[in-house]
Amino acid sequence: MTLNVGVIGVGMIGQDHIRRITHVVSGARISAVTDVDFDRAKAVAADLPAAKALQTGQELIDDPEVDAIVVASWGPTHEEYVLASIAAGKQVFCEKPLATTREACERILDAEVATGKRHVMVGFMRRYDEAYRAMKATITSGDIGAPLMFHSGHRNPNVPPHYTSDMIINDTCVHDVDVARFLLDDEIVSARVLTPRKNSLASDHLTDPVLFIFEMAGGALVDVEASINIQYAYDIRGEVVGESGTVELAETNKVVVKKGGQWGGRVAEDWRERFIRAYDTEFQEWIVAASKGESTGPSSWDGYAATVVCAAGLQAMESGERVEVSLREQPDLYKVTAQGPTGTD
Template sequence: MSRSETLGVAVIGAGRMGADHVRRVDRVTSGARVTAVVDVDGERAEAVAARVDGCTAHTDPAAALAAADVDAVLVASPGPAHEAALLAALERDLPVLCEKPLTPDAASALRVLDAEQRLGHRRIQVGFMRRYDAEYTRLKALLDTGQLGRPLMLHNRHRNVAGPPFFTSSMLITDSVAHEVDATRWLLGHEIRAVTVLRPTPSAHAPDTLQDPQFVVLETDGGALSDVEIFVNCGFGYQVQAEVVCERGTARIGDGHALVTHTAGRWGGTIAQDWTERFADAYDREVQAWVDAARRGEVTGPGAWDGYAASAVCEAGVRALEEGGRVEVELVEKPALYR
């Protein structure tokens, strides 16, 4: 595709995330347009597609991907549907931006890896948008200079006002801690080799069946430890914070002190209430980077290997949550395509 051509994007999934991506590609991103929207709920697909001139609605992903005006695919459907959509896109050699998870488990993620390797080149980017957040990218750049010395520990906090009603205890790991799993791998440049999940007394504000909060400890092959406080019913705001402790200093992000007021004998600021507010710019940067790379025939962001590694770590984390104790992460040897 030449730089002058517009990338026609099919968005699979018309829920909150998918609809937001349709808006983003249509109104924010340059060099792309939404040509198809897919959802199992035909009325929802039609409602979202109607917001974009010339966009068609589908209930069958295969029909959308076969359309002549579809050059790329953005997958924002529920995780269990990702494998089929990814394999269909790879069969047509279409570039894909897939929201996390790549797939819900390591076995299905490996099937996707195998299909991409048979293709012979990378086509999949996984939606770990924190790699595009301004604070995270500054932290990564600082760590890469080496001026703070080796990273020894990474402390993460991930809090939501209230979790969705369908959330289960294991989803705190697979749907939330998955972000910290990727952030740990990316920031430190290490693979995660073991997971331990500690279970504090559940909050009275969490549903009776939900283990919330949880405290997750990740051991890396570089000798560093990364811990994650995941608390999806904290009640007061959405917070994502990280502090790296290195040999010669520390670095911290996520305090959200962009605006502090002093008035009436008090000082303070505001706390974001959900991820769409906190990471809006990161999503914009992520999608634009994906579109720019796809138009060049490249993949530059986190790929299928990163998605597979995160799925394997989360799978071990769910075992650690359910069985107790320390669970080792089993990864296949990294294929040459992803080195």
Template sequence: MTVNVGVIGAGMIGADHVRRLSTIVSGAQVTAVTDIDADRAASVAAGVGARSLATGQEVIDAADVDAVLVTSWGPAHAESVLGAIAAGKPVFCEKPLATTAEDCHKIIDAETAHGRRLVQVGFMRRYDAGYRAMKQVIDSGEIGTPLMVHCAHRNPTVPERYHSEMATHDTAVHEIDTVRWLLGDEIVSAQVLTPRRTSHRFEHLQDPQIMLFETAEGARVDVEVFVNCQYGYDIQCEAVGETGTVRLPDPAAPVVRSAGRQSGPVLQDWKDRFAEAYDVEIQEWVDSVAAGAVSGPSSWDGYAAAMICDANVEALHTGEIVSTGLKDRPAFYA
């Protein structure tokens, strides 16, 4: 079975997913594309033999679209996801699922009323080979009950439009979802510490930030977000259990010994670091759509991330420990 995919949003990540669906992923083809920039949509669509349509709703309603991929501007996500649910079509939505917890809840309510899972959220780190290996070790019990998780998310630089709240919503959101998934546990509180700020930043930005989380079962998580580290794109994660630890491996790279020194490269871009994870993510989504059972990160995961991020931003501004306000996961998303 070939899954015909309609793409809403033809910007950088949207165009990259169109390329991925057309040249890497098997069992799929792009049949329709839309974007707020009609010329961009037409160009991306023409490159893969698809049609460009005027609106997201037209893509959703198209008879030759079996499933929808949403990569538009974040505030527009909820409308497209809700439209796909109403049409009964599976929908992959890049994070965020929605920009407010209220809209995330509307999606949960709509999907629950539909009676079958249709939504997958684009938390691609769950598809990275290193993180999957960590998850396997933790689930096996080899390191005992997890007590702590240490994470670091470093970028060489960020543009001037990047502001302090984006350290949570655009950056640490990946660690937030990953830790929830690795531990099978929910985050119940957030706190943010603000160290001395780096001089390599724009004046409006608090950088770095140290985010502290507690889970329902009492594990402690720290996330260092440092988005002007200068030296490269560096993602670190270590889980500490009662009887051992497991650490995320660095990407494979050659080690050079020369002139009395040993050295290796540091990646500079998130697209290089997680390119394979994106490929695996979209392939598994297409496979699940073909099988009639969407199974990746759910609407609940998108909602939980939104609630935790909102609490973390409040903690940044107040200096307090803030409850995330999460309730128990509904049985529908078990």
């Protein structure tokens, strides 16, 4: 069976996911696209063998030739489309964020729980990265003892002109928030943000770098060093310190170059290069699950937790205080059992 996918929002990441579904992974094709910029939707559809351009997201969700939906529009529009997809009984892949406020995420949780099964997967692609998966397997094996600390480094060479200081938490550190919860299999209960001397290469309106610190429910500590003008490359660092050992992300080079009395390798230019295979795996796993009417991977609960933690992080950055994070009680649908998440068919 070929899964017919409709894509809402065909900007940068929407078009990249269309390329991935059309040319890289198997089991799906694009049957419809939409965008508030309808000319853009028509231009994208014209390059695809089986896609039509539709005027609105609701029209796309209701279309009988759309089995499953990808939401890749701007963050504040995600809630509406995810709710409509759930109401239509269709599987939906939603780029991060799930929604931009705690209340909006809770409306999605309520709607999904009411159906009794998962419909939503959130685009936290680091969970599909081979290196993070190996790190998680090491932690889960018990080889390094209980995890005590996670040091995460998120270094961007530069950011676009529209980038604002809240984006260092909401758009950059949000990935570290999710991967910390994934690796440590625990919830974040408090957030604090410290700021060292400012990088003189950053624009006047930006706070850069930041040290975002979380306490986990089980007592582990996480520090995220986020830099957004570090020039040299896009460099993702990570080390978990356990009771009797450590596990860290290795350099990802296939070759080492030696010349002029030195040795070295490549550091990724940007996030697309660093995580390209993770995005491919993410989509392949979503297509396999969605073809069976199931969901997999990061859930609405994970999207909700990330949004709530980032809101606390922003509050902590403004106040300089430690801010507690409180989540509602986790519905059974999102509790992961040995057989996988509950509530799937």
